[in-house]
Amino acid sequence: MRPRKLRTKFLLTLALMVSATTLFAQATFRYKADLQKVDTAGFFRIDLPPAVLAKSQGNLADIRLYDKSGKIVPYIFGDRLPQLSDVIDMALPVVKLSARSDTNTTFIAENKDRLTLSQLTLGMRNIDVERRGGLSGSDDLQNWYAIKEDIILSRNSSSGEKNRWAGNFAQQINFPASNYRYFRVQVYNGRRDGIAILAAFISVKQSIAPQYRQLPQTRISQKDTLQHSVVFIRLGDTYLVNKLHLDIAGAKYYKRNVSVYDIGSRPRSLLVDTVISSAAPADIYFSVKAKFIGFEIANEDNPPLEVKSITAYQLGQSLIAYLDKGNSYNLLVGDSVATFPNYDLQFFTDSVKRQLPAATLGAVTANPDFKGKEPKPAAKGFPAWALWAIIVAVLTALGAMTFKMTREVGKRG
Template sequence: MKHLQVKVYAWLLLLLLNAFAAMAQQQHKYKAKLATIDTSRFYTIGIGPNLMALCRIDMADIRLSDERGKPVPYITGNSLPVKEETAYETLPAVKNPSPDTLTCYIAENTAKVSIRQLWIKLRNTAVTRTINILGSDDLQNWFAIKEHVLLDASSNAEDGVTEQLLNFPASTYRYIKIQVNDKKEAPIYILQAGIYLKQQSRPQYDQLPNPHFTQKNSADTTYVSINFDKPYRVDKLNLKFEGAKYYNRRVQVYSITGRIREWIGELNLSAANTGDLLFVAKSRKLELVIYNEDNPALTLQAVKAYQLQQSIVAYLEKGVKYTLLAGNPNAVAPRYDLQYFTDSIDHVLPAVGYSDITPYGSINSTKKPESTIPVWIIWVAGAAALLILLLLTLKMTREIGKGNK
């Protein structure tokens, strides 16, 4: 009999846990259908401001499912490794102000960056020469950087041009001279010189709908209230002021939700950074507290708000219909094996869009959901059932203990 009771309680516990899991999965409030794709591959799906306004700020509630309701693994776009990009920049050629008995090519370091490598392009030739590399800041006084560097311009390139890399100690001279040791020999033809610069990918933003704002000045402090029509994610504010041409002031940023005033951070508002404030918040209302100290208050003329572009990356199959789910405040971020294979995913991917965002269950039907029971009542009932189950389990444990005695 006691073994039967144990089995019954175990089954009740299992059913209760499954019910809780089902409720948690069904709490997504919104969904959107992905556009049809014609090729099976990885795609990026942009999470725009309107969808982000319905999600958690960390996007932990985003889910992607196929037409059978099966979860589709994904990673967030910022999980992809940042690949270092370089760009070739040609250094302008400068005419040699003083005649030289040797072949010379002078390049100007206009960016005034530290150079330790120089790529030169030459006309094809089958000869070998040595060169000297010199530096100058005024085209008059030249200083040795590296001497007797072997220059092998031998090449059979069909375009008639060959490239060679010159390595030398890091140099910040404004002018770099390549001096070919060919006093008693025919010159070689240097076409150009250039360097490869590392490119830092700039953050990309989506502009939010223009918010409404009000300003109130009090003593040495200015209060700015910024209101949005939705709880958008805000990563950058651009403020345009009138008054002082040069300003540099301390500002506190708060997120206002009802009567709750949450501190976001303390920033520096300066004319030097064109009035940009960088932070992360998800709110319908923001408050800025600007400390003017002994300076006259600035007059706010315009406010622009931006969201840092967000996305997810997933492998989508041709001919399969996919649905994007969002709006579950109790969801936990999923952990997919895909996170361990980010190096195998191309950095540049085609984008796929989605349809209008609609309440969950209303894309293919205009009928209202049959159940009108508030979610909180379901959770209270579940918690009560769990408490009863625990009390019964405790009672059963005591009875088994007495039987053993």
């Protein structure tokens, strides 16, 4: 046999082995959802709707992404990206001072919330001079205590930000952590003109609020007894539930203990003990993958509360993956024994932008390659274990054939 023919058979056999292995890997997932094609290559955020998570494991370990050739596509969950809180500059209120006869520049800012501060940013009119000053603190505007001395205020200071505002610049002052009600900056001008301090800012981190998605088809029923109200919730599918919002009527002022249960499990399992009150929104937080949820409200000697409606929510979940332009992808879920994949991408989260374009998943459908479905009538009675044995035998035979051809190609080459 000529080497060219041997190579052709070798490549064909190898392609068959890869194809069989790919089908074998995808055959354990019950459901799939197609992903829309993207116009440019890059990282995309793929939101996971409730319908997808309802078909997956509770810990989401069985989610896989494949391209049209059956190649696995690595991903990370969106919440695994480093969460960078937004930082804003908040101006402290300025305390107005009466006219002074000395030549010092005095600026006082009020720390109304008594925050513990270790940094102030002074906003000043542009200067090309150098002045020395000091920072002190007080709780009553009468008794002042030194915090830091010999502060150099200069446009050339390493802590200056010259282009912060048009016509103005900012300089940062660092000092030991203090929580005085008032902070005073005194600039010693000597016999020279003063400088104009406009504002004092502190940097405040704004935490990123979690995003929730409303779950569809929530039905409720309520049964009141002497000292308890029992509420049953039925969802449209076995959804991942992270929050319930209760619309309460029946009392203007109330504060009741509530116990929430997963009543679809046997025996029922307690999810959370909490309190609902008229002083705050009636929101209950927990995490469970369930279709039936119940909770008991302890009314004690009070009239029962009426739960008019309940809205169930799921924490927003997403995948981050690199997608190629024009390629087709599908997402597979529904393997009860799958474990979390281990992708290298998890070590490169700092290379992924926080603001990413979105790629949309289509409807969830049955995976036609799933091998755990009921056999066709023609194969009725054929045991599933025998089918898997045949698949393993075929792969073994193909491997042996490939090995033999490789040896022959080596000898003739």
